[in-house]
Amino acid sequence: MLADLPFELLSQIALHLPTAQSFYYLSLTCRRLCQFVAEDGWRTFAQHRFPSIPTAPHWKEASHALSTLSRNWDRRALAARYIHPDGLILRLPEGQRAQKWQKPQGQSMGFQPVIDAYEEWASDRWASRREVLTFSAGAELLFRIKDRGLEAAPGFTPHNADHRHPDSERYPARVHWVVYKPPEARQGLDDVTCLRLLRSLDSVRLNTAAESYEKLIFGTAKGDLKLVSISLLEDAGNGSDVTNATFATNQRPVRSMDLIPDGSRLATCLSDSTLALYPVPTENENQRITPSSEVDVLGGRTAGPPKRLWSTRWLSSDRLAVGLGPCDKPLHVYQVTESGLDAEPIRKFGIDGTEWGCDDRIDLRPEAAKRISSVYPIVTLPATSEAGHAAGNVFLTGCYDGIIRLHDLRSPHAHVSSYWDPIDDSAIYSLQAFGRERLAAGSAQSCAVKFFDLRVSGGRAYHYLDIRQAKSKSSSTLPRNDSFNRHGPDRRGWNLFLAPRPGNVENSRGSRRHPYNAGRREAQRAAESPIYSLCSPAPYSPSLFAGIENNIVQIDFTSTTDKHPDPLLSSELSEHRKSGHVDQPTWDSGGRVVNLAMYEHTLTGGIDLKVQVSPSEAANRRGMLEGYDDRWRESPKWRR
Incomplete structure (x- = not known):
């Protein structure tokens, strides 16, 4: 019997349970397995499925929160x-x-x-x-x-x-x-x-x-x-x-x-x-x-050409990275000792790649000439024993050419991986990493935030979409989304436009306005603003803050129709007695939630443009897209 096994063997078996719900059902079988899940099961799930996201030892709540957050990321629920x-x-x-x-x-x-x-x-x-x-x-x-x-x-x-x-x-x-x-x-x-x-x-x-x-x-x-x-x-x-x-x-x-x-x-x-x-x-x-x-x-x-310093970042307690440019080696790493900075950097990084040619763009200089660029933001990735490196060896940079490069101090190459948007090659002004799982990048134009899966060692080990396909294949009552069926769960990076669509913010009187009654000129400038800064309070937090011209935008990765959200967000959630659906006025009582637009890349090289509806319209199942949050719809003809 499973309940007769020692906790050490149960812990090894628990590594293969795919979801937090699996642990919950296991805890219902008998008293001893309930004790195992409470004492060790939730911790095993949180640490094994989310190895790069540190959290407090509230393992049951952490398992609920992290798996919900991962699902919201995959479903673009925000x-x-x-x-x-x-x-x-x-x-x-x-x-x-x-x-x-x-x-x-x-x-x-x-x-x-x-x-x-x-x-x-x-x-x-x-x-x-x-x-x-x-x-x-x-x-x-x-x-x-x-x-x-x-x-x-x-x-x-x-x-x-x-x-x-x-x-x-x-x-x-x-x-x-x-x-x-x-x-x-x-x-x-x-x-x-x-x-x-x-x-x-x-x-x-x-x-x-x-x-x-x-x-x-x-x-x-x-x-x-x-x-x-x-x-x-x-x-x-x-x-x-x-x-x-x-x-x-x-x-x-x-x-x-x-x-x-x-x-x-x-x-x-x-x-400078x-x-x-x-x-x-x-x-x-x-x-x-x-x-x-x-x-x-x-x-x-x-x-x-004139060059200057743009940014600096501690990689570890004794290494400091500096972004500069425009030049052919726009990233320098300095050694820091007790006496201070070394006069010369221990390493200079260029921008030449080692792959099939993400840098081979027609607007760059010919092969005979040195390629130049500038490095703006620098962010480090958390160390992990699974990836086998110490703190500060692996980090990311955002560049003027629109490419985000992953650098490894142990590698002889200028960069070991890269992330870019083939549609928008504007400069990258800001970066925010979420553990070793995901990356948000602020574009220099169009008020757009780009999101990527990092796909590095010690990164994502929990994939909601994979689990979704592994479940029962009974037919869904939702309308079929052709792009989702054609490409499956392996969707590529996606861009989110933070400028609200005109007149899409509903106030308490039912009229629609721009956030904080911005004038036409301010609204237009906001629509074209760079993302100057990105920040998240913690890797496990559902919130992301973005700084655009004259405003701050808070993005919460949560679903407005989720009846079982992160325990942090559910204390005042109320439901209709008859339907059991989330009572939308309690979710957005201030009328401040804005409707945004996004596009995501498909495996065939195309893009899918989608727009959000208001939280009050999310319960209307007409136009819902399979695999996405209830607020997303296929985009009508719309111009930013």
């Missing part, structure tokens, strides 16, 4: 909102409260936001979390603090209307906003160009007064680089911001920066050519920090 400070807003350092936040005015174009966010557990419950989102709006910094769960928000109950907020639709969350503008900062001159939150090193963060201050480092176009502590309490008053350190830049513009994982060192790109390292102080007192090491990456060379 809900997007334009987020904006609302409700009672605290302005610092004045300590004043405002009912409305006004976007920066008087500039020829909207602000270009940079984003950082993190999420931490507030207690030993899966749904009790604290999410901190910060982004720049010109010279201002905006913070959204979302406390989920009863423990994280003392005195809050899901039915207490005083704590309801349009951003919290279906979550029992407490949300408040803080807007910080450094004293004497001027819009257009002191715009924030980069920022990093100094998140807690503890895996569990409690809501205590001692931890009510958020530390962050931000740099500006004018050359200011500061470490500040800002109180994010709702009752913070005047003087709730403290400058802990000022980093000496000699008034050179701060182009990019990155913080080492342990928070002890800061790497920055100053002006200088790479500088700074120690990060731990004492809470104002001090001036000078660079511990500086290197002129360009070495004063002016031959060829």
